[in-house]
Amino acid sequence: xxxxxxxxxxxxxxxxxxxxxxxxxxxxxxxxxxxxxxxxxxxxxxxxxxxxxxxxxxxxxxxxxxxxxxxxxxxxxxxxxxxxxxxxxxxxxxxxxxxxxxxxxxxxxxxxxxxxxxxxxxxxxxxxxxxxxxxxxxxxxxxxxxxxxxxxxxxxxxxxxxxxxxxxxxxxxxxxxxxxxxxxxxxxxxxxxxxxxxxxxxxxxxxxxxxxxxxxxxxxxxxxxxxxxxxxxxxxxxxxxxxxxxxxxxxxxxxxxxxxxxxxxxxxxxxxxxxxxxxxxx
Amino acid sequence: xxxxxxxxxxxxxxxxxxxxxxxxxxxxxxxxxxxxxxxxxxxxxxxxxxxxxxxxxxxxxxxxxxxxxxxxxxxxxxxxxxxxxxxxxxxxxxxxxxxxxxxxxxxxxxxxxxxxxxxxxxxxxxxxxxxxxxxxxxxxxxxxxxxxxxxxxxxxxxxxxxxxxxxxxxxxxxxxxxxxxxxxxxxxxxxxxxxxxxxxxxxxxxxxxxxxxxxxxxxxxxxxxxxxxxxxxxxxxxxxxxxxxxxxxxxxxxxxxxxxxxxxxxxxxxxxxxxxxxxxxxxxxxxxxxxxxxxxxxxxxxxxxxxxxxxxxxxxxxxxxxxxxxxxxxxx
Numbered sequence: 309x310x311x312x313x314x315x316x317x318x319x320x321x322x323x324x325x326x327x328x329x330x331x332x333x334x335x336x337x338x339x340x341x342x343x344x345x346x347x348x349x350x351x352x353x354x355x356x357x358x359x360x361x362x363x364x365x366x367x368x369x370x371x372x373x374x375x376x377x378x379x380x381x382x383x384x385x386x387x388x389x390x391x392x393x394x395x396x397x398x399x400x401x402x403x404x405x406x407x408x409x410x411x412x413x414x415x416x417x418x419x420x421x422x423x424x425x426x427x428x429x430x431x432x433x434x435x436x437x438x439x440x441x442x443x444x445x446x447x448x449x450x451x452x453x454x455x456x457x458x459x460x461x462x463x464x465x466x467x468x469x470x471x472x473x474x475x476x477x478x479x480x481x482x483x484x485x486x487x488x489x490x491x492x493x494x495x496x497x498x499x500x501x502x503x504x505x506x507x508x509x510x511x512x513x514x515x516x517x518x519x520x521x522x523x524x525x526x527x528x529x530x531x532x533x534x535x536x537x538x539x540x541x542x543x544x545x546x547x548x549x550x551x552x553x554x555x556x557x558x559x560x561x562x563x564x565x566x567x568x569x570x571x572x573x574x575x576x577x578x579x580x581x582x583x584x585x586x587x588x589x590x
Numbered sequence: 591x592x593x594x595x596x597x598x599x600x601x602x603x604x605x606x607x608x609x610x611x612x613x614x615x616x617x618x619x620x621x622x623x624x625x626x627x628x629x630x631x632x633x634x635x636x637x638x639x640x641x642x643x644x645x646x647x648x649x650x651x652x653x654x655x656x657x658x659x660x661x662x663x664x665x666x667x668x669x670x671x672x673x674x675x676x677x678x679x680x681x682x683x684x685x686x687x688x689x690x691x692x693x694x695x696x697x698x699x700x701x702x703x704x705x706x707x708x709x710x711x712x713x714x715x716x717x718x719x720x721x722x723x724x725x726x727x728x729x730x731x732x733x734x735x736x737x738x739x740x741x742x743x744x745x746x747x748x749x750x751x752x753x754x755x756x757x758x759x760x761x762x763x764x765x766x767x768x769x770x771x772x773x774x775x776x777x778x779x780x781x782x783x784x785x786x787x788x789x790x791x792x793x794x795x796x797x798x799x800x801x802x803x804x805x806x807x808x809x810x811x812x813x814x815x816x817x818x819x820x821x822x823x824x825x826x827x828x829x830x831x832x833x834x835x836x837x838x839x840x841x842x843x844x845x846x847x848x849x850x851x852x853x854x855x856x857x858x859x860x861x862x863x864x865x866x867x868x869x870x871x872x873x874x875x876x877x878x879x880x881x882x883x884x885x886x887x888x889x890x891x892x893x894x895x896x897x898x899x900x901x902x903x904x905x906x907x908x909x910x911x912x913x914x915x916x917x918x919x920x921x922x
Contacts, residue, residue, distance in 0.1 A: 323712060330708060337696055416686070419689065420689050423684040424679050586655070
């Protein structure tokens with residue numbers, strides 16, 4: 309009897325552990341921990357939602373008084389805001405943990421992660437997956453879809469594809485910004501503020517109609533930190549709003565390729581950072 | 591399969607330190623570890639002793655792949671620690687006494703499936719090992735409590751279990767008993783001794799607590815200024831430093847005369863009106879039997895005890911002498 313049970317159990321229990329199973333185990337524990345504090349989780353989620361909504365009021369007030377801002381009306385600007393919000397919310401949930409790199413380094417906790425056989429990046433991003441950050445993403449998604457529906461978009465297969473892919477590109481771009489900001493800590497121990505300037509500056513720029521920005525600022529946040537590619541350019545193409553100079557309709561599709569290219573570069577920087585941390589002085 | 595567990599050759603690590611601030615800051619190179627050569631064979635238990643800033647932690651970081659040596663070489667379990675860091679991580683278990691490797695806000699028991707998954711241990715394998723660890727380290731009463739609510743002793747038992755879950759060949763323990771009460775210390779030492787005896791786990795232990803070393807380690811390495819100042823057994827340490835041993839004798843009646851002792855022995859204290867004598871002697875010159883015989887020639891001894899020099903004193907002597915002592919060549 310016991311033998312029979314052992315036989316049926318053994319194949320499962322001795323199965324090799326896949327990467328995917330490992331990630332699920334690492335993330336699952338975090339999520340169960342948050343579910344354990346149901347009321348505080350609900351409050352966190354609600355506060356994230358409220359925060360995102362408050363930021364939106366800024367755009368609302370602006371456009372209420374000036375009907376066209378950066379070449380967009382209120383509904384069109386809401387598309388931009390919603391899209392940026394979804395992208396940032398999801399990226400923040402996945403990679404926002406890299407914000408706390410400085411405390412990992414300062415408290416020496418990085419060393420406890422380095423003596424494990426799992427990649428440092430994976431350990432860091434799964435160390436504290438915050439589901440409450442979905443509050444912002446949920447608000448953004450609702451705003452994005454609602455605003456698109458009232459903008460009178462003439463849906464073509466192209467536009468449907470763009471509307472679906474744009475958030476993916478945005479998540480990639482913001483994720484890369486989080487990682488870049490985290491990498492900075494390997495060189496500058498108090499690099500938190502500098503890192504935040506890019507991440508949160510990028511978030512702000514991405515959420516407003518960039519047509520209203522001064523050209524040099526806009527060029528910087530398009531070609532250096534590609535924040536306008538997250539939401540403004542794809543939104544403008546989706547809702548047929550005018551594009552400012554140096555920006556073309558084709559650039560609406562650049563979110564994913566630029567995001568991937570950024571990841572490739574930033575991962576190299578990250579690796580260099582780890583090498584510096586473990587490195588031979590200097 | 592007897593790869594040398596730690597093979598360090600002329601291992602050196604420098605740090606750049608900046609003094610002062612602003613424009614006047616000056617660059618200074620500090621050698622934390624300076625030409626350290628150390629071989630540890632499988633199954634050994636080495637107490638790695640040194641004052642703060644002597645280079646202990648830096649050595650451990652180089653051995654476990656967290657720091658690249660400035661010069662010299664080190665192999666751990668036959669691997670190059672930094673380039674092969676993640677492979678090496680499966681063969682070593684590291685406990686940093688001051689830093690937790692557990693998930694702070696999760697119940698203690700939740701840390702183990704995560705670690706097991708990271709080490710890609712099949713369920714049946716890690717569960718069996720976990721049961722043994724939980725039993726021997728007596729974790730069951732607090733497994734369900736979040737790590738942040740555990741006492742230091744409980745947490746440390748959890749840390750040790752976490753570091754040894756994957757049955758590493760080498761356990762590196764940085765100050766494992768710091769801050770623990772006597773009972774917790776003793777239980778942890780007993781567990782580590784058994785782990786070594788049963789699994790052949792090599793232990794490298796840094797500690798300020800000589801009790802750890804005496805209970806667990808058959809080899810002591812004293813590091814001073816980034817160099818090996820002593821490498822040998824406790825007996826070697828006593829012989830090398832030639833510290834005084836103390837023989838305390840109770841006599842049936844106090845001696846009327848001044849006690850005559852062989853050269854190299856002297857009375858350091860007299861109690862109970864001369865019925866109890868404390869006699870200090872140097873182990874290189876005299877044995878305890880010779881001293882005892884001299885006393886017995888003059889009076890009836892009813893009780894005796896022999897006090898060994900405190901190991902702390904011996905290490906202090908090593909430090910004070912400043913010279914390097916290597917009692918015996920490292921075992922091959």
